[in-house]
Amino acid sequence: MQPTLRSFDLAHLGHVELLSPKLEQSLRFFVDVMGMTESGRQGASVYLRGWDDYERHTLKLTEAPVAGMGHFAYRATSPEALQRRVQAIEKAGRGKGWTEGDLGHGPAYAFTTSDGHSMEVYYETEWYNPPPELKPSLKNQAQRFPARGVNVRRLDHMNLLTSDVAELRRFMEDVLGHRTTEMIVLDSGQEAGVWVTCNNKSYDLAFTLDHYGAKGRFHHVTYALDSREEILRAADIFLEAGVHIETGPHKHAIQQTFFLYVYEPGGNRVEVANAGARLVLAPDWQPVVWTEAERKKGQAWGLKTIESFHTHGTPPIDQYQGPRTK
């Protein structure tokens, strides 16, 4: 068995920008129901964070005519690591150039994935400094536990839709240095889903085949909770708040994530999940390959995968106008 570690240049998924045609309602959802904290505003965007996110924000919520994912960003492990990745991206011909940074982080290099999703890498960041009323009692914690709504802890991972899973996998592995931990390969040999990681979480990015063949669409963003019990309670809270529950709580066979999917008011899919003690510590972890037959068994305990899980993405297909290019 050969080492599968690709590189240590990326540290973790840093933040995701969601586009909402109903900014105020989306904001209320993330603050009141998800229990997140607003940590800044600028232009048409509001910046948000979970109570254990160490950076100033992990979610940027931006007003836009159509729902979708604006961009997502990874933090590098060092300035040198950042340079290495930028060179690789430029060599792959996907680079767009440096930005001056954003509220909460320094210069970022912007580029597009092989499927056209907007993406950035950066190193310099602002560690969150809570105001007095949000200082935690334990100094090893980023912020006071809010005790409001679902109380999401931290950004966990993100899922994309793509017109070409294998190509996006190669881009993530070869250009960005991720390693693949699990994947779905159809009987035809076509890859239908891939889960990759750049650290010891078993994944912080996943991407599955877009059933419409569209490019650059978004499937969901996930925030982590500490226990399965909290996911169940989250379901109660979503129910009381009138939030649309798409499916769950249940346990995925793939990655064994305990999941719960809802739609935020802007139309984007949001997940709360618990990965428990599951980590990939082995440096030579070989991808677990799921066949078409295995996938048909449904989720871990037999729940059939809901149809909308394969079709709903943002932008919604009837408002889709090709991958974002700005």
Add this chain to the structure above:
Amino acid sequence: MQPTLRSFDLAHLGHVELLSPKLEQSLRFFVDVMGMTESGRQGASVYLRGWDDYERHTLKLTEAPVAGMGHFAYRATSPEALQRRVQAIEKAGRGKGWTEGDLGHGPAYAFTTSDGHSMEVYYETEWYNPPPELKPSLKNQAQRFPARGVNVRRLDHMNLLTSDVAELRRFMEDVLGHRTTEMIVLDSGQEAGVWVTCNNKSYDLAFTLDHYGAKGRFHHVTYALDSREEILRAADIFLEAGVHIETGPHKHAIQQTFFLYVYEPGGNRVEVANAGARLVLAPDWQPVVWTEAERKKGQAWGLKTIESFHTHGTPPIDQYQGPRTK
């Protein structure tokens, strides 16, 4: 803030060898009460594993006249990384030389920590291949969930006692490339406890001051469970099995680990713990420094630290004959 990542050469704590003067009783404890699986025997040793450990074993239980820790080992991230660490160890003058390996792993380089604990690093390992009756239903899992006793999931971390905390910290940082995530510094400036990691777990090794000034003693080894609820149930199971519960379940202020400490029949302290979703993903995490005053507040929710936690180690102090040298 400067990067604090030391190196990516070590992947994770691989296994711990515990010495027991009551081998059969210790074995029954680990199999029947902890829910571990025996995966080999050789000489005076029995090899054991949790259901989610990917390597053949994470615990080597060896018959010996006096309780204690025989050695502990880290797996490197690649053959090259292993070579780099060996060179650093030899340069530090702590090397003992290569072993031919052991049941379940290939050649290991043996050495001693600055305080005399026996330690090894290795890369080649045997991925666990369960017999038919222990094949899991989900192929991304190492072994069938045992549904017996406490059902520990995987090796989590280990704690040492040391006569010189600062010196051991420098050894772990400079020679082995760990980074320090939390530490206790007394008013006198003396370091009293340090928690280090080589991956995204907030620690996989800790060491605290030996109140007797002895060298090379062992404090405890910890196995992870998925939830706090399972730790509570473990307390019920230990109670029913007549296992001595030293302290807990409660939550440490330091690292926020939800803990439960017991003594296995051979006399070694064993912990079951849940770290939940807590990870250190930041590459530039700065050590959290706890003062003497903060430490006096007790654990997170106010439980006073039990006296034996500062005095009990193995070998027991009345049987201590200096650091192991073999």
Add this chain to the structure above:
Amino acid sequence: MQPTLRSFDLAHLGHVELLSPKLEQSLRFFVDVMGMTESGRQGASVYLRGWDDYERHTLKLTEAPVAGMGHFAYRATSPEALQRRVQAIEKAGRGKGWTEGDLGHGPAYAFTTSDGHSMEVYYETEWYNPPPELKPSLKNQAQRFPARGVNVRRLDHMNLLTSDVAELRRFMEDVLGHRTTEMIVLDSGQEAGVWVTCNNKSYDLAFTLDHYGAKGRFHHVTYALDSREEILRAADIFLEAGVHIETGPHKHAIQQTFFLYVYEPGGNRVEVANAGARLVLAPDWQPVVWTEAERKKGQAWGLKTIESFHTHGTPPIDQYQGPRTK
């Protein structure tokens, strides 16, 4: 609002007799997977108990050609209360007469429900006296926690299928003194499901319409666990044991029970559930009535009710030969 308490004559559901065409496999399921304890054998029957059941047994497993429910029994609150209920049953013309009792309990009065289910009431019982190896550490507990499989705590409730819900409700209320806590009433006015209790549990008996119009069939028996986390773990254990999971874990809208349904090897449906802190303490609780439209919303968090939940009962409809008359 008028008092709805019917009588205090019945204390609780005492035990259920399940018929299995695969006795040995059913026994292994209840002992190894459910974590129950065998507490006696007699004739073609094996007697079983959960670790917190105070009586000698709560489940009687009997070999039979076809799966089904042999009989179920309620314990009365006193000898006098028993007499009062027997008189009411005899007056209703449903009595069959006194039995000499069974392993674990004294004389029982046998009768049939309005739909032909075999039922008994009794008062004298044998409090379980565990053998030394099953003595609990805490003296207020019936038996040692087994730490094996699912570890079901105690018998919780039972569900029947019936050809006439309203008639069975009136029988349970008027003759046995139960009170109705929740019910489903179709737009046509027909009652489709009723939940009744004789104590502070929100129900210990439920019955729903048999879609085949058959009489006296059985839907499921339920054992209680302490937490929702344990139900989730039970799902993992059923999966590993190759037990067919029909639906769940999820939360019922009706009664808010957190449920998980499986089929035992003999073909009978078995549930593990957690009702948490939910009790009906109000003496004047009025039945909560669910409409056809409300029922169509599915379970609490939106899961659609699985088709087999409405059709599978025991005896299976293709082996049904009318209500048991013995």
Add this chain to the structure above:
Amino acid sequence: MQPTLRSFDLAHLGHVELLSPKLEQSLRFFVDVMGMTESGRQGASVYLRGWDDYERHTLKLTEAPVAGMGHFAYRATSPEALQRRVQAIEKAGRGKGWTEGDLGHGPAYAFTTSDGHSMEVYYETEWYNPPPELKPSLKNQAQRFPARGVNVRRLDHMNLLTSDVAELRRFMEDVLGHRTTEMIVLDSGQEAGVWVTCNNKSYDLAFTLDHYGAKGRFHHVTYALDSREEILRAADIFLEAGVHIETGPHKHAIQQTFFLYVYEPGGNRVEVANAGARLVLAPDWQPVVWTEAERKKGQAWGLKTIESFHTHGTPPIDQYQGPRTK
């Protein structure tokens, strides 16, 4: 074994009146930290409820110079049952007479326990009718889940201090019809603690010896949560809110309650607890008697009972002026 059921005349503990010298701070504690809902104000009192309490209120918070318990009340199972209990109280010479009722309930009969605690019994009550914004999504629930602070579910039980445990036990059994489920009897034969119930909860009232020999003091009131995980999270929330945690979370040996004790700002002790699936369904349950030696073992998992648990009560002993007589 003889039946121990005393009577079915009392349904459950209905409400408790707490006296606070810091009304506004106490109110903020119960609303913001405990997650309770204000359901009325009258005079110097604010009325509060948990989200699953069916009556309008279960806590009456009254401004007073010194902390303590104003009165507590039980609801009867019927108007006739109420009359029977009033007659028994009058016969025992403890009656004070009928009140006109209070916000949320009808006429109540006031009396004192054998130790001088103010107590009431009533039948007529007001079922809580939530305003639109507090309507629950599931119609079998009293109120919307608040998703704020600790989110206590319902009033669970109350503990009193008494100068004479045995006398108070006889009063509770003989006059009010409670049955004793567990008790502590010292080597001298003196009763040191008694747990009684009037329903299927294993207790809804407890009383222990006042170490100062004072009469009529109050120990604590307890609200129930659904799971042990929620009790642990409550500890985090109390810590963040600066609430004094006295002891816990841990599991009592007696009654096996999973407990957490804090002091509300007015000085009264408040507990959040989870009793899980534990019920006393047996009509002939015999009291479990704990000896002095057994009690010295501490709590279930070995935690030593904290000293203040034996001494702190309200009114505080230095402000005690004899039992309340109003």
